[in-house]
Amino acid sequence: MQLLLVFLLNIALVLITILIHYETLYHLATLLPTLKRIAPRYRVLFGVCVIFVCHVFEIWIFALGYYGTLQFNELGSLVGVHSVSGQFLDCVYLSFVTFTTVGYGDLVAEGYARYLTGVEALTGLILITWSASFLFIEMQKYWNTSTHHNL
Numbered sequence: 001m002q003l004l005l006v007f008l009l010n011i012a013l014v015l016i017t018i019l020i021h022y023e024t025l026y027h028l029a030t031l032l033p034t035l036k037r038i039a040p041r042y043r044v045l046f047g048v049c050v051i052f053v054c055h056v057f058e059i060w061i062f063a064l065g066y067y068g069t070l071q072f073n074e075l076g077s078l079v080g081v082h083s084v085s086g087q088f089l090d091c092v093y094l095s096f097v098t099f100t101t102v103g104y105g106d107l108v109a110e111g112y113a114r115y116l117t118g119v120e121a122l123t124g125l126i127l128i129t130w131s132a133s134f135l136f137i138e139m140q141k142y143w144n145t146s147t148h149h150n151l
Contacts, residue, residue, distance in 0.1 A: 002075060006112040010119045013065045017058040021127050024054040025134050032138060040142035047138055051131045058127065059092070059099045062120045066091035069113045076111025099124035 028050055032043045067088050069075045078084045078094065084107060094107050098120045109117050 002112055006069065006075060006115055009065060009069065010116055013062055013116070014119060014123050017061055017123055017127065020058060020061075021054060021130065024050065025130070029134070029138075032142075043142050044135065044139050047135060051135065055099070055127065055131070059095045059124075062099060062116070062123075063088065063092040063095040065116055065120075066094060066109065066113060069116065074111075076109055076113030078107055078113075079110055080107035082106065095120065100128070101125055 028047055032047060035043050035046070038046065066078075070077060070091065078090055080090075084090055090107065094109065094117070096102075097104050097107070098117045101121050101124060103121070108114070
């Protein structure tokens with residue numbers, strides 16, 4: 001039963017973050033061409049900032065998933081090199097290093113909670129590369145030789 005609960009939580013977190021990411025990129029793609037008062041090259045910069053905030057929001061969603069999971073002792077815990085209390089900011093830190101696949105290893109999840117780290121790493125890798133692809137396409141649209149030297 002516990003494994004099923006963790007599985008359903010993991011699926012929900014992945015679907016929520018993918019949907020948020022999709023909607024963010026979709027609305028950004030429709031918004032950027034309408035920003036006529038902003039120089040084309042700065043539209044890309046605006047896109048980078050929006051996507052950055054989107055990633056941070058997604059990371060915090062996964063952190064909530066860790067925190068919720070850790071409220072049930074039988075589902076797992078966090079262990080680390082330093083004192084770990086399992087507080088929300090520990091979950092946020094773990095989520096940042098997992099989503100970005102940095103994985104320092106100074107804080108790890110144990111028990112069923114560790115499955116979320118694998119799911120988050122895969123999701124983060126997909127969403128970050130999706131963002132990079134999106135920004136590459138936008139840069140191709142807005143960065144050409146006539147606008148590259150203009151501020």
